[in-house]
Amino acid sequence: MAHSQRPTSRLWFAAVVISMAAASAYAENPLQNASLKTSQSAAPGPSVAPGPIAPAPTLDAPWTMSAQATPGGLKPATAGDYQTKLAAYVLARRAFDVHTTAYWNAISDKRRVRIAKLRNNEPIALDDYVLIQPPVYKGPPRPTDPAAPLSPDPTETHRPEIPVVADFLKAAADQFGFVPQRPKTDQEFKLAYARVATTAGLTRDQVVRIYAFETGGNGTYDVQAGLTHPRPGARAISPAVGYNQLLSTNSVSLMAEHGDAFLKSLRQIASGLAGEQKIAMEQKIEAVKRMIAFSRSVPNAWNEHDLLAKNTLGGRGIHAAILDRDLGPLMQTQKLLNSVRFAKSKGYKTPLTGAELEMMNFTGDGNGLDMVMMPPELREQVPTSNFFQQSGYERNPIARRTGVVSALFDSIEKKMDQASQLRGARELAEAFY
Numbered sequence: 001m002a003h004s005q006r007p008t009s010r011l012w013f014a015a016v017v018i019s020m021a022a023a024s025a026y027a028e029n030p031l032q033n034a035s036l037k038t039s040q041s042a043a044p045g046p047s048v049a050p051g052p053i054a055p056a057p058t059l060d061a062p063w064t065m066s067a068q069a070t071p072g073g074l075k076p077a078t079a080g081d082y083q084t085k086l087a088a089y090v091l092a093r094r095a096f097d098v099h100t101t102a103y104w105n106a107i108s109d110k111r112r113v114r115i116a117k118l119r120n121n122e123p124i125a126l127d128d129y130v131l132i133q134p135p136v137y138k139g140p141p142r143p144t145d146p147a148a149p150l151s152p153d154p155t156e157t158h159r160p161e162i163p164v165v166a167d168f169l170k171a172a173a174d175q176f177g178f179v180p181q182r183p184k185t186d187q188e189f190k191l192a193y194a195r196v197a198t199t200a201g202l203t204r205d206q207v208v209r210i211y212a213f214e215t216g217g218n219g220t221y222d223v224q225a226g227l228t229h230p231r232p233g234a235r236a237i238s239p240a241v242g243y244n245q246l247l248s249t250n251s252v253s254l255m256a257e258h259g260d261a262f263l264k265s266l267r268q269i270a271s272g273l274a275g276e277q278k279i280a281m282e283q284k285i286e287a288v289k290r291m292i293a294f295s296r297s298v299p300n301a302w303n304e305h306d307l308l309a310k311n312t313l314g315g316r317g318i319h320a321a322i323l324d325r326d327l328g329p330l331m332q333t334q335k336l337l338n339s340v341r342f343a344k345s346k347g348y349k350t351p352l353t354g355a356e357l358e359m360m361n362f363t364g365d366g367n368g369l370d371m372v373m374m375p376p377e378l379r380e381q382v383p384t385s386n387f388f389q390q391s392g393y394e395r396n397p398i399a400r401r402t403g404v405v406s407a408l409f410d411s412i413e414k415k416m417d418q419a420s421q422l423r424g425a426r427e428l429a430e431a432f433y
Contacts (some may be wrong), residue, residue: 041212041322064289085143085267092139104390106130111386114370115202118346122369129382133403135391162236163316165222168248171317176294178317178326182282185230187427189221192293193329195242195429200333202340204432209354209416210336210361211428214245217419222323237292237395239309241322242359243428244332248309248319251303252295259292262330269326288327291318339365348373355412362412363387 029117034226107130114128163171172178182190197207211219216228225245226237239248245299248252263285269279269283294314298304308315321327343352346369352360360368374382384407391401402408419425 006400022271033135045265046317082143082146085140087238089140089142093137093142096135096137096139100390103134107386107390111367115366118366118370121347126378126381129378129386131381131383132374132384132386134390163239163248164227164236165224165241165320168239168241168316168320169323171313171318172287173317175314175317176287176290176372177227177290178284180320180321180328181284181326182323183325186220186424187431189325189328190431192325193332194428196329196333197336198432200337202333202336203351204429206336206352206354207430207432209420210358211243212419212422212425213354213358213412213416214361215243215419215424217422218424219243220424221328239319241319242328242332246319246322246335248315248330249306251319251322251337252305252309252315253293253302253322254334255288256295256300258334259288259295261334262327263288263292265330266326284324284326288321291321292319336361339368342366343369343372346373354416355409358412358416359409371409374405376406379409380404384408 056248085391100398110128110130114124116122117124117128170181172180183192194204198204211217215223217229221242223241224236224238227234240246265287266281266288270278270285273281291314295305295308295318298308304313311318322331336357339357340352342365343360348369352372356368359371362368363371371387372380381404384402384405385393387405388396388399398411399408402411420429
């Protein structure tokens with residue numbers, strides 16, 4: 001029996017050696033092998049066309065090979081030859097992963113250059129972007145192991161279960177003794193949000209169009225990403241909640257940076273209350289103080305806030321403040337107001353349109369303003385991947401589908417136009433009168 005398995009083992013060993021050699025070659029000069037030309041401005045000919053890369057199947061790009069064109073002498077496997085199919089898959093997948101890593105490293109490197117230029121008020125040029133689309137795996141699929149047909153694919157990234165509103169509420173109660181005072185109706189929340197946003201200087205157009213894009217035009221104050229349209233088997237795709245779809249990390253950051261202002265607003269409300277209502281507000285204020293203290297237990301940096309939001313029950317509990325009828329409007333308004341102020345601080349004095357403000361809400365202030373300030377001729381050439389982390393890009397169908405910045409803006413405007421006509425968006429618009 002051992003003798004009959006020897007040829008397969010040798011074949012497996014040879015394939016692994018080939019894959020390691022391919023990965024080594026990419027590691028030595030990944031950008032050259034991956035053809036990551038970040039600009040063609042110095043060469044004649046047409047500009048880089050948007051769309052996914054489709055390199056020819058070669059040993060330099062084995063992930064593009066079909067099962068019938070595997071390298072190293074591997075032939076189409078028979079139905080029972082699992083090891084042969086697995087060897088071809090491992091070879092292709094490992095080389096693809098090296099190429100993908102090189103691509104996203106280049107994205108990060110270029111982003112750091114642009115951030116430095118923006119900080120120093122230096123112009124950003126076409127050479128400061130990666131101008132090809134992310135690589136797409138087109139190699140052989142992972143074969144099913146006949147001995148373990150339900151085993152997970154070890155090459156796929158494990159993603160933890162995403163908490164939902166019930167989890168945020170439980171964590172808030174357990175960690176801070178906080179139970180949000182939820183509105184009796186969604187319209188009550190809309191009226192409060194419109195009042196706070198107007199006082200802060202945001203426009204009806206900005207607020208309504210962002211709501212329309214983020215929730216589809218009919219979302220409720222407690223709607224979570226992936227659950228905006230109830231359907232059997234629907235699951236949350238991120239912790240984003242509310243009219244602006246704030247992430248749990250946003251909530252932690254807002255509480256850390258603007259918690260004192262939130263407390264001031266709550267105290268003003270409390271001054272006009274009496275009896276049980278006043279007691280309830282004072283209890284809320286004490287719970288919010290505990291939230292603020294927890295959010296400030298780490299340095300004031302996005303990465304630190306992200307760790308709290310994703311890895312602690314306290315961070316999870318802070319996100320429940322979005323659901324409160326007093327705190328929710330304050331936090332969502334502050335998030336948009338921060339973007340407006342950021343744009344002004346970088347010299348962009350023109351009032352932001354709803355789509356421009358959404359671009360900053362959608363991708364972060366730095367990335368969003370980068371696209372807002374980009375000349376139209378660059379927007380048609382620069383891939384959207386330049387403004388995302390790899391994981392965020394892979395979870396974002398709009399960014400992947402549109403391909404380049406100009407198409408992303410067009411898609412956002414179109415969705416805003418359509419969704420703004422729906423009942424929820426019309427109700428929010430009316431709340432501004």
